[in-house]
Amino acid sequence: MLVWLAEYLTQYYTGFNVFSYLTMRSILGVLTALVMSLMMGPWVIRKLQLLQIGQTVRDDGPQSHLSKSGTPTMGGLMILGSVLTSVLLWADLSNHYVWVMLFVIVSFGLIGLIDDYRKVVRKDPKGLIARWKYFWQSVAALTIAGFLYYNAQLDAETVLVVPFFKDVLPQLGLFYxxxxxxxxxxxxxxxxxxxxxxxxxxxxxxxxxxxxxxIAYLTGNVNFSAYLQIPYIPYTSELVVVCAAIAGAGIGFLWFNTYPAQVFMGDVGSLTLGAALGAVAVMVRQELVLIIMGGVFVMETVSVILQVGSFKLRGQRIFRMAPIHHHYELKGWPEPRVIVRFWIISLILVLVGLATLKVR
Structure with missing residues (x-):
C-alpha cells in the first residue's frame, strides 16, 4: 500500500524511491511486524485473561505442565495481525504471490480460530472435529495449489527441485x-x-x-538463480517481505512466549504459520528443502505417527509420550533444556537446507 504512495510521491521528491528497494521494504516489514507484536502483546494478554480464554492441560502429561493451566491462549492473533498489517503496508500488492499468502493467512487463521474457540470458550476438548478441520484445510490448500498450477507460465514453476542434484528437475504435471x-x-x-x-x-x-x-530472493533473481542452478521464478522475490514479516512478528511474540510463557499462540497461530511456510516453499519450488530445514517439525510429526501406529498394531508405545518433546520431559529433562536443544537442532538443519542450494 505504501509502495504505491511512495511511487506517486517520487515525482515530487526522488528520495521516496528508496521504498521501491526490496531490501528496504523487507527491513521495514520486519520492524513493523516486530513493533506491532510487542505493542499488541500486553493488550492481547490482558484481554484474553479478562475473557478467561486459557490453556487446558492434559492430566496424563508431564506434571510440570499443570501450572500452565489457564495461561492465555490464542495469542497467535497478535502474530497474524502484525503480519497482515506489515504485508499490506510494505509488499507490492500487484504481485499475485502476495495475495496467495494473504489468502493462506486468512483461511488457515479462520480454521485455527474456530478450533481454539471451541476448545477454550465452548470447553470442547476436541475443538473442531478432526475430519472437518482436515476438510477445510484441504479445501484451502487445494484452492491455493490449483490457483498456482493454472496460473503457472513457466515450466520452472511446476518442477520438483531435488536437493544436492542440479540436473534432477522432474516435471510434476498434475502431481504438482x-x-x-x-x-x-x-x-x-x-x-x-x-x-x-x-x-x-x-x-x-x-x-x-x-x-x-x-531462498525467495535468490529464486526471483535471474542472476543468482542461474549461478546456483535453481529454477528462476519471476516475482517470487516479493515473498521476502512476507517471510520477513512472519519472522518479525514471531520475534515479537517470543518476547511473551519464552519460558515461562505469558501466552500461547494456539491453533490460530500454529496452523497458520505452518501453512504459510509450506505455501512459500511451494512457490519457490523447495518443498524437499523445507523438509530438511523443518526437521524438528518432521521429527515431532513422525513421533506421533509411530506412537499411534505402534499402539494400534502391537498395543505398545515406542515413546513415553508423543509428540517427542514430551518424551524427553518424562525422561527428566527440564523444559528449558528440551526447548533450547530443539532450537539448536533446528538451526543446524536450516543451515544444512541452505547449503543444499550450493552443494549441487
Missing amino acids: LVVAYFAIVGTSNAVNLTDGLDGLAIVPTIMVASALAF
Missing part, C-alpha cells in the same frame, strides 16, 4: 497439486504438533521463515 497439498497441510499440522512447550514452535518458525526469505 498433490505435492503442494501435502506441503501446505502437512507443514500446518506439523507446526501445530510442535507447539507444546514455551517457545518451542515459534523459534524454528522464525528460522525457517528467514531461510525461505533468502
Whole structure:
C-alpha cells in the first residue's frame, strides 16, 4: 500500500524511491511486524485473561505442565495481525504471490480460530472435529495449489527441485497439486504438533521463515538463480517481505512466549504459520528443502505417527509420550533444556537446507 504512495510521491521528491528497494521494504516489514507484536502483546494478554480464554492441560502429561493451566491462549492473533498489517503496508500488492499468502493467512487463521474457540470458550476438548478441520484445510490448500498450477507460465514453476542434484528437475504435471497439498497441510499440522512447550514452535518458525526469505530472493533473481542452478521464478522475490514479516512478528511474540510463557499462540497461530511456510516453499519450488530445514517439525510429526501406529498394531508405545518433546520431559529433562536443544537442532538443519542450494 505504501509502495504505491511512495511511487506517486517520487515525482515530487526522488528520495521516496528508496521504498521501491526490496531490501528496504523487507527491513521495514520486519520492524513493523516486530513493533506491532510487542505493542499488541500486553493488550492481547490482558484481554484474553479478562475473557478467561486459557490453556487446558492434559492430566496424563508431564506434571510440570499443570501450572500452565489457564495461561492465555490464542495469542497467535497478535502474530497474524502484525503480519497482515506489515504485508499490506510494505509488499507490492500487484504481485499475485502476495495475495496467495494473504489468502493462506486468512483461511488457515479462520480454521485455527474456530478450533481454539471451541476448545477454550465452548470447553470442547476436541475443538473442531478432526475430519472437518482436515476438510477445510484441504479445501484451502487445494484452492491455493490449483490457483498456482493454472496460473503457472513457466515450466520452472511446476518442477520438483531435488536437493544436492542440479540436473534432477522432474516435471510434476498434475502431481504438482498433490505435492503442494501435502506441503501446505502437512507443514500446518506439523507446526501445530510442535507447539507444546514455551517457545518451542515459534523459534524454528522464525528460522525457517528467514531461510525461505533468502531462498525467495535468490529464486526471483535471474542472476543468482542461474549461478546456483535453481529454477528462476519471476516475482517470487516479493515473498521476502512476507517471510520477513512472519519472522518479525514471531520475534515479537517470543518476547511473551519464552519460558515461562505469558501466552500461547494456539491453533490460530500454529496452523497458520505452518501453512504459510509450506505455501512459500511451494512457490519457490523447495518443498524437499523445507523438509530438511523443518526437521524438528518432521521429527515431532513422525513421533506421533509411530506412537499411534505402534499402539494400534502391537498395543505398545515406542515413546513415553508423543509428540517427542514430551518424551524427553518424562525422561527428566527440564523444559528449558528440551526447548533450547530443539532450537539448536533446528538451526543446524536450516543451515544444512541452505547449503543444499550450493552443494549441487
